[in-house]
Amino acid sequence: MRSVAAAGLTLEPQRAAHADEMFDVLADPAIYEYENEPPASLDWLRARFARLESRSSPDGGEQWLNWVIRLPDSHLAGYVQATVHPNGRAAIAYVLASRHWGRGLATKAVAAMIGELGANHGAVDLSAVLKRVNTRSLRLLERLDFSRASESDHAALGAEEDELLMLRPLRMTSR
Numbered sequence: 001m002r003s004v005a006a007a008g009l010t011l012e013p014q015r016a017a018h019a020d021e022m023f024d025v026l027a028d029p030a031i032y033e034y035e036n037e038p039p040a041s042l043d044w045l046r047a048r049f050a051r052l053e054s055r056s057s058p059d060g061g062e063q064w065l066n067w068v069i070r071l072p073d074s075h076l077a078g079y080v081q082a083t084v085h086p087n088g089r090a091a092i093a094y095v096l097a098s099r100h101w102g103r104g105l106a107t108k109a110v111a112a113m114i115g116e117l118g119a120n121h122g123a124v125d126l127s128a129v130l131k132r133v134n135t136r137s138l139r140l141l142e143r144l145d146f147s148r149a150s151e152s153d154h155a156a157l158g159a160e161e162d163e164l165l166m167l168r169p170l171r172m173t174s175r
Helices: 016-025 042-052 105-120 135-143 151-156
Strands: 004-006 009-013 063-070 076-084 089-096 125-131 163-169
Touching (some): 009 105, 016 042, 016 076, 063 105, 076 105, 105 135, 135 163
Parallel strands (some): 089 125
Antiparallel strands (some): 004 009, 009 063, 063 076, 076 089, 125 163
16 A cells, blocks of 8 residues: 545555544544444544554455545644455445545545545455535535436445445546
């Protein structure tokens, strides 16, 4: 994994050393409006990041790719991540602290990750799952040319009733 430069930010491969700063970023309660919860403790987050440094699943079949989003002022804003399956489908996710919302940073970070996934990690199709009520995330994915999955894809990939599955072939040019 390598760092990826984008306009106004850098994606750095996530390491256990990022846990201290990311713990503060992930303490933002607004992030958890729709799902999940903050890390249980700094030690828990540090251990999780250390496990993810392997960059692959225990059986070696999946690539686990995680980057932190570094701003020009040296602060972290959040993260982007992807699980690349052997068939080339990459399931992506992203989180930004709420103080960075509405500035286009998430779009730039996810677009940079998408380019890296296609160029260097064998991804050919992308998927993202979000809560149906999360219109902010839906708009971000639509800006990046994702579209809603069919009901059969939705069921086949295990999305819950209150979730949307968004898909995008990677051969499209990212914005």
